[in-house]
Amino acid sequence: MTLFRWEDTPSLRHHCGFCSRPLSHPGSKQSCLGVHAEPCSRFHQALFMRGHSHDCMACNGMDEAHYKRHIEIAETLRGLYDSCGLPSSI
Structure with a gap:
């Protein structure tokens, strides 16, 4: 079994918001x-x-971009339905 491994990122240079221990400290894992x-x-x-x-x-x-893409697709489909004179259920 492979466990997720933390890379050395700026996130680990921060401190715990509860006890103020640096998250890069070896004891912070426990x-x-x-x-x-x-x-x-x-x-x-x-x-x-x-x-x-x-x-x-x-x-x-990512969620916002995903939502925007869906809105754009719906608007494009609505335009296609309107240009073909078909009823739009979108």
């Missing part, structure tokens, strides 16, 4: 990860205080 801090739910190299992994800027940006 005392902070999972107890005080949790990783991004989509495995981005970022740690958040427990319950705040939904604040990941990379995930939020």
Whole structure:
């Protein structure tokens, strides 16, 4: 079984928001990860205080771009239906 491995990123240079221990400290794996801090739910190299992994800027940006693409596709389809004189169910 392969476990997720943290790379040396700027996220690990921060401190735990609960106990202020540097997240790069070897002891932070037992005392902070999972107890005080949790990783991004989509495995981005970022740690958040427990319950705040939904604040990941990379995930939020991806979700927003995904939503915009769907809106653009729906608008394009609506235009095609209108130009063909077909009823649009979108």
